[in-house]
Amino acid sequence: MLIGVIADDFTGASDIANTLAKGAAPEGGLATAQFPGVPNSPAPAHIEAGVISLKSRTAPVEEAVSESLAALEWLLAQGCQQIIFKYCSTFDSTSEGNIGPVGQALALAMNARGVVVCPAFPTVGRTVYQGHLFVFDKLLNESGMQNHPLTPMTDPDIRRFLSLQTEWSVGHVAQAVVSAGSEAVAAALADDARRGNMFTVVDATSDQDLMTIGAALQDASLITGGSGIALGLPRNFIRKRLARGGDTTLDAQTGPDAILAGSCSGATREQVDLHASRQATYAIDVPDVMSGKVTADTLVAFIAENQGKQPLVYSSGTPEAVRKIQEKFGRDKVAATLDALFADTARQLIGNGYRKIVVAGGETSGAVAQAVADELGNPAMQIGPEIDPGIPVLKVGETDPVLLALKSGNFGAPDFFKKALSIMGADI
Structure with missing residues (x-):
C-alpha cells in the first residue's frame, strides 16, 4: 500500500x-x-x-x-x-x-x-x-x-x-x-x-x-x-512507476432498494423535498423515536410497503426544529438514538434481501455502513463509479454484495437519490 x-x-x-x-x-x-x-x-x-x-x-x-x-x-x-x-x-x-x-x-x-x-x-x-x-x-x-x-x-x-x-x-x-x-x-x-x-x-x-x-x-x-x-x-x-491503478466499474444489483436520510443540511432537505414530490417518503417523528413509538420495524415496514417507489425515510429538519428537539431530549441522546435507529433499520434491510441502500448524512452513514459491514463480516469496500462529485458507489462483500452510497449532508445534486439508485441498477 x-x-x-x-x-x-x-x-x-x-x-x-x-x-x-x-x-x-x-x-x-x-x-x-x-x-x-x-x-x-x-x-x-x-x-x-x-x-x-x-x-x-x-x-x-x-x-x-x-x-x-x-x-x-x-x-x-x-x-x-x-x-x-x-x-x-x-x-x-x-x-x-x-x-x-x-x-x-x-x-x-x-x-x-x-x-x-x-x-x-x-x-x-x-x-x-x-x-x-x-x-x-x-x-x-x-x-x-x-x-x-x-x-x-x-x-x-x-x-x-x-x-x-x-x-x-x-x-x-x-x-x-x-x-x-x-x-x-x-x-x-x-x-x-x-x-x-x-x-x-x-x-x-x-x-x-x-x-x-x-x-x-x-x-x-x-x-x-x-x-x-x-x-x-x-x-x-x-x-514513479510504483502504482498500476485500479478499476472503478461495478456490476449493477437487482432486488429492492431503500434511502435513509439523517442529515439536516440545506442540500439534503432540498433533495428530500424533491424526492417527496415524486416518490414515497416517510418523515420520522423524532419525539416518537425517543419514546419508542417509532422503531426500525416501523421504517422497514414502510419501505417494504412502497417497493418500486424508491422509498425514503428521513429525520431531516430545519435548524430551529432540530434545536428544539435537542433542548428537550439532549443533543447527544438524540444523535445516539437516531444513529441506532438507522443502523437497526439497515441490518433488517440486509437480512430481508436489500442490496442497494442510499444514505445521507455523515453520522447516519457511519452508523449504517458499520452495520452493513458487521452483517457481511467487515470486508474491504470496493470503490465504484462516481454518482456526484465526492460520492462514489461502494461495493461491500463479494459473493452477495451490497451497494452503498454514503452522502455527506451538503453534497449532491437535487436529484441525487434518484441518480444514485439508477447507477446502482434500480429500475427507475
Whole structure:
C-alpha cells in the first residue's frame, strides 16, 4: 500500500477514496479500498490506497486521538509511504477539537512539521483564500455551517480556529505562492517547518492549485485536508512507476432498494423535498423515536410497503426544529438514538434481501455502513463509479454484495437519490 488515509467519518472516507481511485488525467488513480474501522488483518495485496473510516469527528478528543493512532499503526504496517488525515471540507470541529488534537498526535508520532492543512474542494465550492474557508461565495460562518447541530462553525479563519485546538504555531502559504508553482510551495512549507510550525494552512481556489500542492507534497510523510488534497497525489506514485491503478466499474444489483436520510443540511432537505414530490417518503417523528413509538420495524415496514417507489425515510429538519428537539431530549441522546435507529433499520434491510441502500448524512452513514459491514463480516469496500462529485458507489462483500452510497449532508445534486439508485441498477 502506498497511501493510507485516516478519515474522521464514513462519508468523508468515501469522498477521498473516490478522489484517489479517480485521480487526475491523464494518469488516473490508484487501486483503492475503504475499510470500516481499523482492520484486524492485512490489506489485500493489490490495494494501493487504503482509507480507514473512523467515527471520530464528534467523538471525545482522547477517543479520537487513540483511534487515529491505531489506524496510523495499521497503515504504516501495510507499507504506506504517505499518510493523509482527512476531515470535512467545511472543517467540521469545535474550538476544543478534534482536528487539531488528532493532527498534532499524528505529526508527533511521525516527527512531521510544516504539515499541510487544506480543506479546499473547489469542485463543490469549498475554497481557501488568505487562510479563510469559503463555501462558494460565502465565508464558512455565513454558509449555514454556523447552524450545524453537532459542529457549528462560527469562524472562517482556519489559522485562528486551528490555533485554539493545538499548542503549536500555525503558518500560512498564500495564494500568490501557490500560483508560483510546486517548487515555491515546497520551499514555503520547508521554511515553515524550520520555523517550528507544526501546521501550515495552504490556500487553494481551483483544482489546478490542488495539483500544484500535490506535486509539492510528493515526499511529504503526513498531509491533512479535505478530499481535494488527494487530487494530485496518485500522479506522484504513478509517474514513479510504483502504482498500476485500479478499476472503478461495478456490476449493477437487482432486488429492492431503500434511502435513509439523517442529515439536516440545506442540500439534503432540498433533495428530500424533491424526492417527496415524486416518490414515497416517510418523515420520522423524532419525539416518537425517543419514546419508542417509532422503531426500525416501523421504517422497514414502510419501505417494504412502497417497493418500486424508491422509498425514503428521513429525520431531516430545519435548524430551529432540530434545536428544539435537542433542548428537550439532549443533543447527544438524540444523535445516539437516531444513529441506532438507522443502523437497526439497515441490518433488517440486509437480512430481508436489500442490496442497494442510499444514505445521507455523515453520522447516519457511519452508523449504517458499520452495520452493513458487521452483517457481511467487515470486508474491504470496493470503490465504484462516481454518482456526484465526492460520492462514489461502494461495493461491500463479494459473493452477495451490497451497494452503498454514503452522502455527506451538503453534497449532491437535487436529484441525487434518484441518480444514485439508477447507477446502482434500480429500475427507475
